[in-house]
Amino acid sequence: AQTVTQSQPEMSVQEAETVTLSCTYDTSESDYYLFWYKQPPSRQMILVIRQEAYKQQNATENRFSVNFQKAAKSFSLKISDSQLGDAAMYFCAYRSIQGAQKLVFGQGTRLTINP
Amino acid sequence: ETGVTQTPRHLVMGMTNKKSLKCEQHLGHNAMYWYKQSAKKPLELMFVYSLEERVENNSVPSRFSPECPNSSHLFLHLHTLQPEDSALYLCASSQGYGATEAFFGQGTRLTVV
Numbered sequence: 001a002q003t004v005t006q007s008q009p010e011m012s013v014q015e016a017e018t019v020t021l022s023c024t025y026d027t028s029e030s031d032y033y034l035f036w037y038k039q040p041p042s043r044q045m046i047l048v049i050r051q052e053a054y055k056q057q058n059a060t061e062n063r064f065s066v067n068f069q070k071a072a073k074s075f076s077l078k079i080s081d082s083q084l085g086d087a088a089m090y091f092c093a094y095r096s097i098q099g100a101q102k103l104v105f106g107q108g109t110r111l112t113i114n115p
Numbered sequence: 116e117t118g119v120t121q122t123p124r125h126l127v128m129g130m131t132n133k134k135s136l137k138c139e140q141h142l143g144h145n146a147m148y149w150y151k152q153s154a155k156k157p158l159e160l161m162f163v164y165s166l167e168e169r170v171e172n173n174s175v176p177s178r179f180s181p182e183c184p185n186s187s188h189l190f191l192h193l194h195t196l197q198p199e200d201s202a203l204y205l206c207a208s209s210q211g212y213g214a215t216e217a218f219f220g221q222g223t224r225l226t227v228v
Binding site for chain 1: 163219220224
């Protein structure tokens with residue numbers, strides 16, 4: 001079974017600075033998807049960024065980018081120019097392409113933005 | 116209005132009560148999901164419905180009973196719950212089971228007393 005581990009329960013960063021959230025996963029599959037979701041105080045989970053494992057190029061979405069290291073099974077999220085609205089819980093998630101296609105989530109990292 | 120709406124937002128119930136959580140999606144999706152989010156634990160997938168058929172039931176106790184009357188609505192019927200069932204229950208939908216993006220509602224915060 002796949003597992004996802006986020007080793008940082010909490011992180012904080014100064015506004016306008018850059019922060020990196022860590023995620024590692026365990027799988028025997030060669031093809032899969034990885035995601036970062038954001039859960040603000042409103043509680044609604046919002047997709048931040050998505051990476052297909054067969055793509056070597058790291059995904060980027062505006063201020064959000066990932067560092068995908070397939071061999072190391074690492075999938076970190078970098079937030080540049082942090083804004084107060086980035087404060088939230090961030091969840092890393094894994095999904096198989098075949099078979100059981102459910103999302104497997106990590107424990108989450110609470111990100112605080114200091115003004 | 117968000118694409119996925121859950122009601123109620125908060126619910127307090129006794130262990131002998133019967134209540135239902137409701138989820139409605141306005142996105143034209145055909146797959147819907149129930150997740151449980153407990154404190155300090157990863158989100159746990161409970162049920163998956165695809166084209167109104169249940170395709171996944173992840174060893175959830177029978178005191179939780181899902182219902183999907185059509186592709187836009189999903190219910191979670193609750194009966195004889197335990198205090199450890201207190202959690203945030205999140206509904207999600209996607210275009211197809213296994214789609215690369217799922218859209219979530221804001222959840223129902225359930226407290227069992």
